[in-house]
Amino acid sequence: MASCLFLERPGRWRAVTIAVLLLLLALSHVPLLTRGLVGEGGDLTALAAGLSQSVVIALWTVGVSLVVGLPGGVATALYRYPLRAVLLPLSLLPSLIPPFLLSIGWTYLSPTMRGAAPCVVVFASTVAPLVLLASYAATRALPRSLVDAARLGGGEGALLRSALGHAAPTAMLVAAFAGILTLSDPGPGQVFGVRTAAAELLISFAAQYDLELAAWQCVRLSTVVLTACAPLVWLGAPRLSAALSARTHGDAPPRYAAGWFWVSAAPLATIVLVALGAPLAGLVAPLATPLWAPRAAQPHPELVALWVFGEVMGSAADTVIYAAGAAAVSVALALIWTFAVGRDRRLLALSTTALLPLLALPSATAALGLTRLITLSPAWADDVLRGRFAVCLALGLRLAPVATLLVLRGYGATARSWTLAAALHGVPLSRYLLRVVLPSLLPTVLPAGLLVALLASVDVSTVLLLHPPGHPSLPLAIFTVMANAPAYLVASLCLAYVGLASAVLVGLWSLIARS
Secondary structure: OOOHHHHOOOOHHHHHHHHHHHHHHHHOOHHHHHHHHHOOOOOOHHHHHHHHHHHHHHHHHHHHHHHHHHHHHHHHHHEEOOOHHHHHHHHHHHHHOOHHHHHHHHHHHOOOOOOHHHHHHHHHHHHHHHHHHHHHHHHHOOOHHHHHHHHHHHHHHHHHHHHHHHHHHHHHHHHHHHHHHHOOOOHHHHHHOOOOHHHHHHHHHHOOOOHHHHHHHHHHHHHHHHHHHHHHHHHHHHHHHHHHHOOOOOOOOOOEEOOOHHHHHHHHHHHHHHHHHHHHHHHHHHHOOOOOOOHHHOOOHHHHHHHHHHHHHHHHHHHHHHHHHHHHHHHHHHHHHHHHHOOOHHHHHHHHHHHHHHHHOOHHHHHHHHHHHHHHOOHHHHHHHOOHHHHHHHHHHHHHHHHHHHHHHHHHOOOHHHHHHHHHOOOOHHHHHHHHHHHHHHHHHHHHHHHHHHHHHHOOHHHHHHOOOOOOOHHHHHHHHOOOOOHHHHHHHHHHHHHHHHHHHHHHHHHHHHO
16 A cells, blocks of 8 residues: 655656656657758748748737736736726636637728738737736735735835836746747738748648758747747746745735726726727628628628538537547646656756746647657557547647646645645555545646647647548638638637637636635
8 A cells, every 4th residue: 555655755756757758748849850950951031031020029029918918917916996807807818819810800800901010919919918917926926914014114106116026027937938939820920911930830831741841940940939938947947936836825915996997907908908809899890791782792690600500510529629638638747747746846946947948849840740750650550640639649748838837836735744644644645646635636727627728729730730631620610711711701700719718718717716
């Protein structure tokens, strides 16, 4: 009978387990990067131009997101104001919508929008909510005594300056990391006609079928991403590992009544109106055909509803399978990684240092690399590696760092005394895991699984490369028909996806509120 102290004792198995998991997560990136390094290369002129454009867009995205998200998160954490409970979840919804879908809404709202500026608006619409959430969490983690002391000693001005200074490093790290992730997203560039690095990569493997050129482009793009990510990992990994291992201390700071309602609510209202309201208005516009338009140009609501229902139902099952499979794979790996790390601070620091670069690598690199591995696999593995499970595996490995960081935070909030008390009373390890550890991690595991499921459903590149014929996800179905189908049909599909994402956000928000 295994003792519960197995979870607390140091051992060589911990480092070996983490090394195996790290190799597993990095395995899908290796084939394509290796091929790009040893290949003969190709013409990278277009990639260089697209990469410079992508870097400029990412820098502007980081700046705009900080200006909006940092004060919004701090003010929301410290003050009460009308509609706060509604504006906060609505402001997080754009982060759960594919950027290309927001881009479609903007193009329908203003068909003349082209260039880098709309790309900045769309990317900032998805990054600013993350910055706001990080600033909110950092401010709510302040001890109540410090908040009261700052307010009594210097008034509201001193409290705001101190809270902004405390949340600024976390917000800047999140904004910079999210800005790096925008380098690998081809959606807005495709819609607004901007030659970004991710768009060039998508053209290479999806239109030209030139895997050799795509491999070289992945190597160059990954080099830029890892180079930009290195200082963030150097500065942010210690802070992140300290936050993951921190125990809760005292009560959260109180929320005071806001003296200036518009100043406190303006950042959230800006995100809701610009990042969510404007694209949704653009998606509704094709459905509202003017009365003076010819009857033949007016869409029939019944036919549109039937077509949308057929498209949604035709891809809903596959979308759910891909999302649920990715969540299951990532959560399983996250639990194994968490138990291997335990309470070892060195292993925790190593984990955060390794997981952040893996998350920053382009999703196309992992998908193309896994495609290469599947091509070289034997025929008896076709049922496993050439079906929907391959998509679930690729998405789960890609998003496992997200689930692992969240589960590590949940395990860091547990007490060592629980394990010692269970060992003292002779509780078996299996019973302790099932009755104590897993139920205590459930408030973290469920939101982590839902978040991974949402992020997996947004990913288009991985599903585009690996999905079996006739089994696309709903975002991929929208992505493939957005250039050929009538505007009102594409808009209807986009609105259906927004409605589904909103329903999942409500469930995720309720789980977070209960935990």
